[in-house]
Amino acid sequence: MSDELKVLYSIQLILKETGYFDVSRISKEILDFSKKEGIDLEKILKRIQKNEPWEYIRGSTDFLGYPFIVNRNVLIPRTETEQLVTIAKGFLDENNSCTHIIDVGTGSGCIIISLAKILCGRNKYKFLGIEDNKSALEVARKNSALHKVNEKVSLIKQNLLSGTKIEEDTLIIANLPYVPKYLYNGLDKSVKDYEPKRAIVGGTDGLKYYKKLLKQVSNKNHLGRKVTLLIEIEPSTIGNLVNLLENKDFKIIKDFRGRERFLLISLP
């Protein structure tokens, strides 16, 4: 066995012990990163053993094939959220009148920036990302510059939709903190010890932010515009949210694991 293979094998053992699945890919990434950045491999592996996510150590992640800068101020984008973007794209393909796309709780900016990239051939769209945390917004701005969409995508610091007027047909996408308080303690150590809690917990029932957002959209849409809300949600709380939708049209969409993860709601 070559020296490099021996090293890769030892990294893979550590990754397996720490609970990683995709150990061949990540072990190669770790080795390449250590060489390229001149960082001692031992130091990286110590951080891995302490459950620090590889994405934070490397400072980037992959989202729909695009690199995104991440640090401990933002949630590491999840695979489910890639599906959320794919659903949004499908909706926009079928709804030509929609010209405005808003991403509420933008974090790293992965949703709005990847949509701006995917839809780059269509000039009619206005893209807006909203985030209430200054440090997270800085990461989104870096990603916007990285992907050269700063002129297309506005990124603002704001509490949900508080200062935004809805004047055109709009798709509002939201992946807001949605884990109920009682489920938080059961999450992985890597999540609880490293990812920002304010990006994860959505109050006692997980619906704190979605309830506020629904209220804001209903109050703001005085002009009767066609507004569609597409959200990612904790599957066990979806029934409680649906109970609040009264006579609104909505569709539940399952994630790739077969769990009811997304809601597409027509408003008002």
Ligand SMILES: C[S@@+](CC[C@H](N)C(=O)[O-])C[C@H]1O[C@@H](n2cnc3c(N)ncnc32)[C@H](O)[C@@H]1O
């Ligand atoms: C679950 S993370 C999602 C981040 C990113 N959109 C993604 O999908 O990976 C939720 C984000 O919403 C932000 N957030 C929480 N409360 C907010 C509020 N009232 N207004 C705007 N953003 C908020 C958090 O700071 C966090 O960045």
